[in-house]
Amino acid sequence: MSETTVTPLADHFAEQAERQPQSPALIWEGEPVSYGELLALMETSSAELEAAGLPADRPVGIRAKKSPEAIGLVLACLHARRPFLLPSIELASDTLAKLFAQAGTSQVLSPHGPRSESAASLRALVDDVRAEDTPGSDWPPASGAGDVTFMLTTSGSTGLPKIVPLTAAGVDAFTDWAAEQFEIRPGTVVANYAPLNFDLCLLDIWTTLKHGACVALVDQDRATQGAYLADLITENEVNVLQAVPMLYRLLVDVNREDGRTFPSVRHAITTGDKIPATTLAALPSLFPNARFYNVYGCTETNDSLIHEFVGLADGNVPSNIPVGQPLPGVTARVQTDDGEALEGPGTGELLVWTPFQTRGYLKAALNEDRFVSGPDNGHGERTFYRTGDIVRRHDDGTLTLEGRADFYVKVRGVKVSTQVVEQAIQEHPDVVEVAVVAVVDELAGSRLHAVVRREPDSKLNSLSLRQHCATRLARTEMPSTIEFVSEPLPKTSTGKIDRKRIKSDLERSDANGG
Amino acid sequence: MADDPTTMKIKQFIVEEFMPDVPADELDSDFDLLTGGVVDSLGLLKVVAWLEDEFDVGVDESELGPESFRTVAAIKEYVDQARAAT
Numbered sequence: 001m002s003e004t005t006v007t008p009l010a011d012h013f014a015e016q017a018e019r020q021p022q023s024p025a026l027i028w029e030g031e032p033v034s035y036g037e038l039l040a041l042m043e044t045s046s047a048e049l050e051a052a053g054l055p056a057d058r059p060v061g062i063r064a065k066k067s068p069e070a071i072g073l074v075l076a077c078l079h080a081r082r083p084f085l086l087p088s089i090e091l092a093s094d095t096l097a098k099l100f101a102q103a104g105t106s107q108v109l110s111p112h113g114p115r116s117e118s119a120a121s122l123r124a125l126v127d128d129v130r131a132e133d134t135p136g137s138d139w140p141p142a143s144g145a146g147d148v149t150f151m152l153t154t155s156g157s158t159g160l161p162k163i164v165p166l167t168a169a170g171v172d173a174f175t176d177w178a179a180e181q182f183e184i185r186p187g188t189v190v191a192n193y194a195p196l197n198f199d200l201c202l203l204d205i206w207t208t209l210k211h212g213a214c215v216a217l218v219d220q221d222r223a224t225q226g227a228y229l230a231d232l233i234t235e236n237e238v239n240v241l242q243a244v245p246m247l248y249r250l251l252v253d254v255n256r257e258d259g260r261t262f263p264s265v266r267h268a269i270t271t272g273d274k275i276p277a278t279t280l281a282a283l284p285s286l287f288p289n290a291r292f293y294n295v296y297g298c299t300e301t302n303d304s305l306i307h308e309f310v311g312l313a314d315g316n317v318p319s320n321i322p323v324g325q326p327l328p329g330v331t332a333r334v335q336t337d338d339g340e341a342l343e344g345p346g347t348g349e350l351l352v353w354t355p356f357q358t359r360g361y362l363k364a365a366l367n368e369d370r371f372v373s374g375p376d377n378g379h380g381e382r383t384f385y386r387t388g389d390i391v392r393r394h395d396d397g398t399l400t401l402e403g404r405a406d407f408y409v410k411v412r413g414v415k416v417s418t419q420v421v422e423q424a425i426q427e428h429p430d431v432v433e434v435a436v437v438a439v440v441d442e443l444a445g446s447r448l449h450a451v452v453r454r455e456p457d458s459k460l461n462s463l464s465l466r467q468h469c470a471t472r473l474a475r476t477e478m479p480s481t482i483e484f485v486s487e488p489l490p491k492t493s494t495g496k497i498d499r500k501r502i503k504s505d506l507e508r509s510d511a512n513g514g
Numbered sequence: 515m516a517d518d519p520t521t522m523k524i525k526q527f528i529v530e531e532f533m534p535d536v537p538a539d540e541l542d543s544d545f546d547l548l549t550g551g552v553v554d555s556l557g558l559l560k561v562v563a564w565l566e567d568e569f570d571v572g573v574d575e576s577e578l579g580p581e582s583f584r585t586v587a588a589i590k591e592y593v594d595q596a597r598a599a600t
Binding site: 461462463464466467469470473475478479480482484 | 529533535536540541545546548549550551552554
């Protein structure tokens with residue numbers, strides 16, 4: 001692998017700062033931070049990094065909540081071409097310590113100066129892990145270290161999150177695609193909903209700063225407050241909005257209460273989860289001037305497929321949302337159970353190759369089975385990423401998501417996708433949200449349990465819901481038990497329904513005989 | 515039209531056992547319990563055991579096709595016939 005010759009993203013940012021120092025780069029807690037001010041924050045962090053005299057061939061760790069200072073610190077690392085691990089701050093501290101040790105970080109940095117208490121205590125922890133752990137770090141990656149920039153982690157909820165090193169060229173190509181696709185340029189305001197460690201930030205923060213536009217940052221602590229989010233969009237005249245379906249659901253609720261709409265939004269992107277049809281149908285009245293997209297991607301490959309919804313306002317709301325077409329330069333392949341590429345209609349696992357993708361996890365042993373070699377028409381052999389998503393290719397070539405390969409469970413010997421069941425239940429107009437999990441059953445092996453949050457005034461009960469599902473689901477897909485709740489379902493830090501927690505809570509209460 | 519006592523009893527049992535959140539009178543006699551996922555093959559055994567207990571009717575294993583128990587009306591008919599035969 002060749003060393004990078006790509007201009008660091010931070011240098012593009014610095015050019016923008018020179019060109020338009022007074023323009024807002026960030027909006028943070030209602031106040032603008034200009035390009036000049038953010039450049040100064042980057043330079044402060046750069047000076048601190050340099051003064052620390054860290055070994056040049058080792059990454060650093062960043063433990064940071066979203067803030068202008070944290071963004072300045074990331075820019076400083078990008079500018080110095082120093083790889084950095086940016087994990088979620090919500091991870092347990094021993095998990096963080098293990099990750100920092102695995103990445104071979106020479107230092108854990110915090111944006112609030114080298115003497116920050118939290119960073120200092122974490123540093124000691126990293127040293128402990130290093131002293132204990134015989135296997136040591138996995139740095140440098142076998143595929144080369146010279147062009148690694150961001151190291152993000154997968155959201156994997158079992159075991160240690162996987163470290164995904166991204167290359168400068170991959171980030172560069174992605175940020176250029178995103179800027180062109182969503183018209184991100186000086187004068188554009190892009191909302192950033194996701195936490196700083198998310199791959200989504202490559203679009204809403206890093207593309208935006210590279211191309212001279214302005215990021216309106218959502219405070220992580222208020223990410224579930226609909227009125228706050230609505231104000232942020234209105235007051236800053238946000239043009240580009242990218243978020244998980246939950247954000248849109250919150251805005252729909254605000255709209256129902258005060259009729260507020262968001263005419264400044266030109267591009268509304270939903271990603272990370274399947275958006276319920278009821279939420280999707282409400283979007284055109286919320287965003288009268290927007291185009292709507294579903295974007296499909298994962299940390300390993302970044303965005304891979306895009307679907308633009310056409311005719312939503314005319315009631316053209318697909319119940320099964322297409323994942324869309326490959327982005328320019330992306331190859332998508334549908335692979336059947338026997339490992340053959342599927343030509344024509346049918347179902348199989350989605351494999352993708354993107355110009356933005358990682359060369360593999362930092363821990364090389366994890367790559368086997370996830371990254372596989374295959375022919376790509378006109379490009380010889382390429383390394384595809386196995387997404388673990390099962391898709392259906394229709395007669396007209398569109399792809400729709402059937403579910404996660406690991407969402408398939410066996411109920412009385414029959415393969416069932418819990419996501420298909422969730423979707424059928426979600427189509428009932430009184431259902432706000434739903435989770436279907438497979439729980440262990442002594443007799444049946446596993447059985448399906450549905451947790452349904454219904455509208456506050458709804459009379460929906462298990463009989464009427466079963467009637468609704470009867471025409472939509474096969475008998476094996478019908479949940480054995482249906483539980484109604486009025487509280488929101490537990491969510492992960494990314495705003496997705498936390499099915500693992502629901503399942504473990506259920507199994508715990510089953511074990512207690514309750 | 516009000517349900518006869520046998521039908522009422524059957525409905526009461528089905529909702530108590532399989533759908534405790536549903537009032538018994540909402541359960542339609544013709545509702546397909548199998549397609550609706552209310553009663554599965556294991557549930558069917560519970561229904562049979564209850565019928566034997568409650569109405570003192572013998573259920574011959576060989577007659578135990580799911581069709582006989584697909585709806586409350588079908589169960590009621592089964593009970594009526596079994597009673598008439600004894």
